[in-house]
Amino acid sequence: MTTILGTVAIIALLWTALSALPAGLEARMPLPYMIALTPLLWVPLVVLAAFAAWQREWSVMSLLIVAALFASSHRLNYWGTSIDPAGKRKESHRETPRETSANTQNINNSSNTDTTVTVSSSTIDANRETSRETYVNTHNISDPNAGPSAAASSSGTASTSREALDAASNLSSKASESTRTTLPTQFTVMTLNCRYGRADANDIIANIRKRGISVLALQEVTDELIARLTEAGLNELLPYHQFGEAKDTDNGGFNVLYSAYEPGASVPNVVSIPAADVPAITLRIADQAKMPPASTSTNGTTIRIAANPSTTTQAHPDRTITFCSAHPKSPMRGCADWSAGILGLREITKARSIAHHNIAVVMGDLNSSTDHPSFRALLKSGFKDASLTQAAGPNLTFPRWLKWPRIELDHVLFTPGVRPSQVKSFEIKDTDHLALVATLALR
Structure with a gap:
């Protein structure tokens, strides 16, 4: 024995x-x-x-x-506990230098003259004319130099993806009298894998209302689900959106982002990974509300990028948050592609604009947990996990039909600049994943 x-x-x-x-x-x-x-x-x-x-x-x-x-070592970390205290201390101190370094990095971004970027109205949603667009009005603005076609290319390099993100993150939206042009200092996000588009649209809408969702990330979406969500009233709650381009190689469906606030920029694929497109939208945050109106011309919208931002992280007049909806493939669809998809998301943290003063938030079914080395490598690139950072226990998201055992495959990741709270998973009808919500507050 x-x-x-x-x-x-x-x-x-x-x-x-x-x-x-x-x-x-x-x-x-x-x-x-x-x-x-x-x-x-x-x-x-x-x-x-x-x-x-x-x-x-x-x-x-x-x-x-x-x-x-x-x-149990990695799961213990969800309670702020670790059997490796030295490793935990190293991780807890990693964020501070990154945030404080933003001040010195901004020196490289300074100049004596403003830079003006003009976005022609003809570029707005030029590549989004698909059948599902008949259901939803869109207000997306894509950068002409790093727009959808460039970012969505399956042969695109990592540098091209970072350029697309830089362009999106540095664009400010057109001035408006609407209070929906800037994201508040505290907001709630939600992510859900919709299981081949089968998720119950009415249940999704009910939870958006109940939980006050400002930004919604969906994975495994189909045109039929978009139609049901539209009919259920999603556009009235979250009127702005960006879709990834639907492809035959998508893993279960395309990815989608919806927002209650008007994006300053958006792209259908911000980083190339061997999986469904990773759509991204960039929102201005509330401390930009006092900016003077951007000038416009008869040929399009002129967007001015601040040339000499403040030296404090919270006071950048052009500070933005870029949201991404991601869904790397499952190992069953190819182990090499699974790992490459997770590791490929690290390119988002390497974008020049994110490193300077802006924030990136990646939400979705990442088909991995803190036990997987590839996922931990993603965190080491500069991301924090909302559930892990909250330190109130894990929020297990798969499979929905079992109360136990479950694992945490869905995540809300963010670069320094926000603090998570009220991170929670909950059931949505007719899908195999639980939804995940998190309240993010600017730091």
């Missing part, structure tokens, strides 16, 4: 060690699925440890408990 229990403990330790592989090396079947199940190993291990104690096998019992702790 001692030999059997000891062997089980060693196998469990080797299993948990898979989470320590370098990012990308876990992209081989069945490793992604084994790693995803690692947080659940503590249950049988604790049972076996209790049995070992009953047999007075104290050394084996201790080994089983150690294995259970290691299996």
